[in-house]
Amino acid sequence: MPEPPAYESTITPPHSVNLQVSLGRVQLANPILVASGTFGYAREMESLVDLSRLGGIVPKTITRLLRKGNAPWRTIETPSGMLNSIGLDNDGIELFISHHLPYLASRNTALIVSIAGRTHDEFVEMAEMLSAESGIAAIELNISCPNVSGGVDFGTDTSMCERLVSACRQNSSIPIIAKLTPNVTSVADMACAASAGGADAISLINTCQGMAIDWRRRRPLLGNVVGGLSGPAIKPIALRAVYQAARATETPIIGIGGIATCDDVMEFLVAGATAVQLGTVNFYNPKASMEVLDALPEAIGELGATCLDEIVGTLNID
């Protein structure tokens, strides 16, 4: 078997820029993460990306039991974006722990495990199960998937959200991140609820609900009829949500939504995100995370900053 071609960075980061960030109890070497559902279980990407350079990896969301996922078609391209309705196709937490975790936990990067429960108790049970394992930097509660029934309620009801985050926090030694949906009236209220529950960090946004139709056949294009919109098309929505959430709470924010370039990352940092997750771009530019990491120190330097704290939330709105 030939050796996979290694990714070679062409830019040496200036020593003067410190990329380390803290998300509550979670320390990251840099703010560039990859989002759940857009990076498989990382094994798929190892010939294209130097995984150890990433600030962290969020593998595909796992559920308590195996889920076969939704019927095809599961994705459809839309202007500057795509709709998906995968339906949390995964093998369940036990096989994740036995099969994927050993690989993921030994990549020399922060591992953030994304979980989705159907009920409050199922979320808590999964958080407890993961607490018994080593090598997990944080648990991301996917309370925002638009393509399954159940879990999303925790992302749209403030009291359910707070109660869930609090219970997971109390029953797990691993830091907790709440991943929020944009499909609410007030993202700020949801961020405050997650914060009140004790979240170490809040990640947002998950996909925006949407659909696509073939009018000639009078048929939806997605097997599940409706799905979630992602990609550059939703970046302005995500920026707005991050800005509002960051102003509403002191809890660190992880920005997600259409981030594809270093410029996009900088916009999210200025808006108030402490870290970011690259999502859909992994599908159409698998090396995007490496390109962003190459370019980031220079962009930070351009603002005269030497660390992320000097950038995060510095939006000037006067």
Add this chain to the structure above:
Amino acid sequence: MSDAQGSSVQSPLAAAHYADSANQYRVVVTENERLARDTYRVRFACPELAATIVPGQFLMLKLAKTDDPLLGRPFALYDTVLDTAGNPHAIDVVYLVVGKLTARLAASRSGDAIDVWGPLGNGFSSQPVEHLIMVAGGIGQTPFLALGREFLGRRQYGVPPRVIQPAKKVTLCYGVRSLDLLSGVEDFKGCGIDLQIASDDGSVGHHGLVTEVVEKVLTENSAAVCRIACCGPEKMMEAVAGIARAHSVPCEVSLETPMACGIGICFSCVVKTYQPDGDWDYKRTCVEGPVFDCEKIAW
């Protein structure tokens, strides 16, 4: 590497064909030639990809520096092009204009940049066979020039090269809607492939379905020494799978399911397959296929 024996992961949950040797390249178009109605052949230099890709594998192709279209699309290897020293140097992809990306690709000129990543997927079987019958529907012909050349001993693919015991005969049963959509005939005939054409409207070859041609080829030859490799519309592949079963001939089908990434991370391109326990599960075409034993597909 792509063949199953090369996979280092043995767990039944692991994908059989991770993109272990894949890389991403920005390349430039060197030729873009019209072959038939709405059908083009694009060529780009990419020695690394040309050296490693094998027949039946695919690559993802995206127009560079644009978000419109946003995603790449999967394309089969048509053939590799050798340099003057005889080393694989460039890639040919033959494509049908069906949407925005292919329409814009058709308008691309020499020097235009495109992004590609590959090689991806498993490729067709390299197991020896006396008579390889390739069955194509429309643009589904694209994987078969390279496969035919390989099984006729005319060309080797992969690093190290796939070892193929030459077949005594390679037939391509090629169905098109009409003559104006027929492409690659000189290429197929030029390397010694026995070409059997069918057209829906009778404008070329057998007037009727390609499946009728497949039946005839299997009847006139000894089915016991044949294997089928098939690529085309799903209904056609299902019908060919039925014929293969009736004649007890092994049959591989190359699926094209809507795909966003090509590398196994999006879980879009799933196909319903039978499991050893008799239950079914969705499998990712990009990392479990695109070539499947037709008996594994829950049509």
